[in-house]
Amino acid sequence: MRRGRGGLSGHGARVQLGRAHSPKVASMIFLTPGPVQTRPETRAAMAIDIAPWDRDFGPEYAAIRERVRDIAGGVEGVHATLPLQGAGHFLVEAAIRTFVPPGGRILVPSNGTYADRMMRLAREAGREPVALPVPDTRGVRAEEVAAALEADPGISHVCMVYSETGSGIVNDPAAVGAAVRAAGRRLILDAVSAFGALPFDLKAQPECDAVLFTSNKCLEGMPGIGFAVCPMDRARGQAGQAGSWCFDLGDVLKHAERQGWGSFRFTPPVQALHAFAVALDLYAAEGGQAARLARYAENMRVLRAGAEALGLVPYLDAEHQGPIILTLHQPETPGFTLQGFVEALKRRGVLISNFFTTQSPTIRIGCIGAVTPDDMQVALRAMGEALEELGAARKAA
Incomplete structure (x- = not known):
């Protein structure tokens, strides 16, 4: 028996990005560098x-x-x-x-x-x-x-x-x-x-x-x-x-x-x-490598600009920033912990990595996967609320 591909109609399928589901929230946005958020058809x-x-x-x-x-x-x-x-x-x-x-x-x-x-x-x-x-x-x-x-x-x-x-x-x-x-x-x-x-x-x-x-x-x-x-x-x-x-x-x-x-x-x-x-x-339907890079680059642009507006400081200078993941210095405020920030975001429907691998303490937020610049705006609102909850709003600057 031949298997269909989740109702997908081949290379001409219309690309509409969707969100992953979590048992705790109706819609979770995955912003990790992997595993990444996937499309419903793929799942x-x-x-x-x-x-x-x-x-x-x-x-x-x-x-x-x-x-x-x-x-x-x-x-x-x-x-x-x-x-x-x-x-x-x-x-x-x-x-x-x-x-x-x-x-x-x-x-x-x-x-x-x-x-x-x-x-x-x-x-x-x-x-x-x-x-x-x-x-x-x-x-x-x-x-x-x-x-x-x-x-x-x-x-x-x-x-x-x-x-x-x-x-x-x-x-x-x-x-x-x-x-x-x-x-x-x-x-x-x-x-x-x-x-x-x-x-x-x-x-x-x-x-x-x-x-x-x-x-x-x-x-x-x-x-x-x-x-x-x-x-x-x-x-x-x-x-x-x-x-x-x-x-x-x-x-x-x-x-x-x-x-x-x-x-x-x-x-x-x-x-x-x-x-x-x-x-x-x-x-292929999205347009291959060039189109995917363009979406990820725009995700990064929106996320980086929004994070800076929240008072967060990027780890890399803009000239060296790749489109895959944004790394931010952790705010130096008594109420901030990385795990606390991760949990506050998760309650708001956004999932990021709960560890860092740089020498100084950082926050890692992915820009890849089945996510869009609109999802980045949602994530930025959640980040602002989470920083406020932890007493770190705009104090990182």
Whole structure:
């Protein structure tokens, strides 16, 4: 039996963003950098039973692989989508294990928590990370990467985070990639919170071994699966050196070439994949990467201006502010706590992260997911009321 996609009528479907539901409030706005708020059609697609080996589902999964390859700027027959079950960290570890030989050295531009995590993943996989310290208030510069590579010829790869959701800073993979290419090295790009909104073109960056992302960030699917888009010859040639059957992207490729692009090695989150196909339909209907970036950028503009009007101080200067997440300094008033602010917002129908990863205390508010500038205005009203409740209104300035 063929399954419908929650009543969606394909790529021409009308895009109307809706809010997630919570048992405590009639309508909750999710403003986190992930998992993000999703569309009702996407959530509805989860509510069916599917066998991953069913011959009706195989073509759907194969089509998903082609569609995300195309979003990455990949080329049919040259690049392949290599999915894994799990979170973005799984893909980062898999790419490091697959493409960097045991004991190999990698350079990690370090301007946030996710770069620090990348270094730990590399270290525990038996690779040697070399940190390139950068302030978490600006992106890494291509000349800094070039100098570090020139100083250490033993480094084979640069492993970089595109969008650091600790501070909201965005690094530039095109500029850094050019420096990597000029030095004859390779690039692994963690684009988990960037892919689908921030631009990337794999065919223009032949130095890139893998661009990594997940289903539930800027593509607005459900959590559960991650993707690596890689040059096929590179992945095939590195099969077997990962030291892990589960995390060997070369083995993922060889399985697909042997068994077909609609097959899996191990049981996948098949309902999440089915919902992801719906999310990709909605992505195309909205206008793809450029349209999604435009919506997120406007979300950020409205949120940042409104937060400043409330007396809150952004962590980043405007020139360095990415469109994915706004980070704000916490008000220095006795009545303010982050958890208290989170709970006060939640009572008003807005959910934000209840932790921070910067050195100084901050507030993290996401601008991605199925949310609009109107939702940001609703959130700003809730933020004003929450600050008033905590005795912190306009005192942060």
